[in-house]
Amino acid sequence: MKRIALKGLLVLGGIVLLCVFFSGTLHTLSTAKVRTVSARTGRLETRVRLTGALHWPETEAVIPENMTGDDTLIVRRVNVSAGAWVLAGDCLAECEVADYDSRMAALKESFAGKEKEALELQWKNSGVRLTPQQEEWYAGYSRLRDAALAEQEALQTLRLRAWQAGVALEEDDSVPETLPDTEAAGLLVEARDVLEAARRETAEASRAFDSLSRYPIPEDVVNYLSKKSELEKELASLSARMADLQLLKERAAAVTAPHDGYVTAAETKAGDTVSRGGAVVWMTAEGAEPAVRLDASGARRTIPAGTAVTLSVGGKTADAAITGQGIAADGSLYADVRLRRGDIGLLGGAAAMTESGSVTAEIVLTAENATTLIPVSALRGAEGDYFIYVTRRENDSFRNEKITVVRKSVTVLGQSASAASLEESLRNEEIVYMEDRPLSEGCEVMPYSSGS
Amino acid sequence: MQASVRRLRGRHVPARLLLSLIAVLLLLPIAVTLLYAFFSPEEIRAYMGTRNRYTADSFMALRLIPETVSLMQFYRVLITDREILRYFINSVLYTAGILAGQLLALPALAYGLSCFRFRGRDALAFGIVLLMVLPFQVTMVPSVLTLRALNLLNTPWAIVLPMLSAPFFAFLLRQYMLGIPAEIIEAAQIDSAGPLKCFLRIVIPMSRPVLGTMAALSFAESWNLVEQPLTYLTSRSDLYPLSVAFGQLTRNMSGIEFAGAALFILPSLFVYLFFQEDIMEGIRVADLR
Incomplete structure (x- = not known):
């Protein structure tokens, strides 16, 4: 029993000593x-991270002037890409007029035909001599005829503008006094002014012709002169068209920027065709500033204008401010950040931003209290x-x-x-x-x- | 004797039943303490939280089987909640100091009062008996004044030094040594043994039973000190032995009290087992004398 008790005491003492020695370490562990x-x-402060993309508020199509509905350009080369900054006069693309040679040949052939017809007419009526009074009568007659035609065209335009503006004209085709404040109504007013001018011209031409009616000329002479006038007009028109076609060819050879700005889209490539209503490239309207449009749907609160925002594109950052908020066509909330040229440069340029396709914005929203x-x-x-x-x-x-x-x-x-x-x-x-x-x-x- | 024991086995059944019942009642607290030491702390807290909810018509339920046997109480006592361990060390140090001091001083005192004749010996012995009768509360105030004068208050020596003078053990030893035959000592003296040699070579070996008894009883007394630490260590609660600190720790009901109590019981149990034969021998020899 003494041995058991002694062993028990020793074991207990050993346990206690070990625990005393290691308890601190074990306690810490x-x-x-x-x-x-x-x-x-x-x-x-809540940091909200939004994404967006470069947004061009106002853009315009870059296309040679004086293109008609029959004109089609073939793109040969596009010298810029989306996001590039261009100065006025920079060559944006090189194009050529489709079927230029055939069209020019056709015009020349038409011109030659009309010219020959005019020469033949003149030869057939080479014996026709007009007195000054008869020439004056014919001039009055031509003026009256042209004024009547112009008045008819103005009346047709007035009626078209009234229909576009949704305005009902009076019985005498007069415009009501009260009009809606729309752009179409403005065009209607312009058409009314043109019609009134045409009517005045018609009235004057009629009065002038009335005074010349005592100098009649034979009908065949009138026909000759009308035909001759008509041929002269056609020749003038053909000549103008050839000149326009020639001018279009020269302008299409180097499509230049009309003013300083950014190229917003350059989706055409060599071989593509562009007609009137299309665009070789798109660029910002004169004076327009680009913006970053952020998808603010995830912000869950309005972001007031003036809120500081840090934009980043591919590791580059720039500080800006929210300039506006709105609702997109699909109902999502967006916030716009107007960019200055310095900001665009800090972010690597509009080209890099366009190529990246995505702009990240970090906004710090601070609570009121x-x-x-x-x-x-x-x-x-x-x-x-x-x-x-x-x-x-x-x-x-x-x-x-x-x-x-x-x-x-x-x-x-x-x-x-x-x-x-x-x-x-x-x-x-x-x-x-x-x-x-x-x-x-x-x-x-x-x-x-x-x-x- | 074996025959008488065999005869007893068949008789005195009621007496044996009564004694068994008393033994169970006496041992039940210890058994419950050791058993509850293997309950989880959470279970103990929940169970002990019901101790004030019983009425005169119903007793508090006694749980003997834990939901899960857990050593977490011992883990917390020995590793994480090291307060109990530190108080345990305090108790060990005090007990060891008191025991060592008493074993050095008291046998020599008893030897002098028993084996030597000098004027005032009996008066001195009577004084020791008188001190034995006085309770601690009577000598508490003079002790405090003395310790304060010696600048020993709130130090471990305030616990150890007063306990070295244990009149009961001195009396016990003296009475035992009075029974040692004088002829043995005279024989040693004839062989030119001096008083110290007689004390160390004859009296101490012959007094082993009573010394074992004294050690066990002194251990039990020192291990269970309560009044002295509360009186002499008023401003140093970190010097309390576990017997005093235990009461304060159990107020918070942290769920580890039973493991701490088991840890407190074990040294007393082992000491008793070690000195059990000496205690019985000492009682027997005293009876025969």
Whole structure:
């Protein structure tokens, strides 16, 4: 029995000594390590990340002037790409007129035919001699005829403009006094003015012709003169068309920028055809500034104009500000950021932005009121049942500090990626925001050591 | 004797039943303590939380089987909550100091009062008996004043030094040594053995039973000190032995009290087992004398 008792005492003593020796180490290993922070008062900043793309508010088609509906260009070379900055007069593309040779040949052939017809007519009526009065009568007759034709054309245009504006004309084709404030109504007013001018011209021509009616000329002479006038007009028209075609050819050979600006789209390539209504390239309207249009649907709150935003494209950043917000055709919310040339340069240029296709924007939204802020990692639980762990310090009889955690329910007012805004005031509380293992209420913890 | 024991086995059944019942009642607290030491701390807290909810008509349920057998109490006592361990060390140090001091001083005192004749010996012995009768509360105030004068209050020596003068053990040893035959000592003296040699070579070996008894009883007394630490260590709670600190620790009901109690019981148990034969021998020899 003495041996058993002695062995028991020795074993107990050994266990106690080992525990005394290793308890500190084991206690450190088995105790959760935490980092704590004091709550601070401030305004919650929420960082919102949006994406968008370069947006050109006003663009215009670049195409040679004086193209008619029959003209078609064949693109030979495009010298710019989307996003390029061009100056007025820069050659944007090189084109040629489709079927230029055949069309010019046709026109020349028509011209030659009409010219020959005119010569024949003149030869047939070479004996016709007009007195000055008869020439004057014919001039009056031509003027009256042209004024009547112009009045008819103006009347047709007036009726067309009235229909486009949705306005009903009076019985005498007069325009009502009250008109809607639209662009079509403005065109209607212009057409009315043109008709009135044409009518005045007709009236004057008629009065002038009336005074010349005492100088009649034979009908065959009238026919000759009418035919001759008609041929002269056709020859003039053919000549003008040939000149226009020639001019179009020269202009199409080097399509230049009408003013300084950015090329917004250069989708045509060699071999493509462009007709009237299309565009060789698109560029910004004169004086227009590009913008970045951001998809603000994910922001879940309005972003007021003037809010600072940091744009980034491929690692390059630039600071700007929101200039406006709106709703797109599909109902999504967007926010626009007008860019200055310096901003575009910082972001690598419009070409790089267009090629990238995507612009990232980071916006810092600040709350209106100051509240208690804690790191978001300190917030635990789920919506409606959020809580945090705060520490409680106690000293035992040996003046050893023992730190335990206590659960404390909180009300969350808002949350960002890094901070949470709480309703409660947590002054003088040490809040646990990082731990190396799960915590439970009342468990002992110890602060992270600095390792030094 | 074996025959008489065999005859006893068949008789005195009621007496044996009664004694068994008393033994169970006496051992039940210890058994429950050791059993509850293997409950989990959470289970103990929940169970002990019901201790004030019983009425005169119903008793508090006694749980003997844990939901899960757990060593977490011992783990917390020995590793994490090191307060109990530190108080345990305090108890060990006090007990060891008191035991060592008493074993050095008291046998020599008893030897002098028993084996030597001098004027005032009996008066001195009577004084020791008188001190034995006085309770601690009577000598508490003079002790405090003395310790304060010596600047020993709130130090471990305030516990150890007053306990070295144990009148009961001195009396016990003296009475035992009075029974040692004088002829043995005279024979040693004839062989030119001096008083110290007689003490170390004859009296101490012959007094082993009573010394074992004294060590066991002294251990039990020192291990269970309560009043002296509360009186002499008023401002140094970190020097309390486990017997005093245990009461304060159990107030918080942290769930590890039973493991701490088991740890407290074990040294007493082992010491008793070690000195059990000496205690019985000492009682027997005293009876025969």
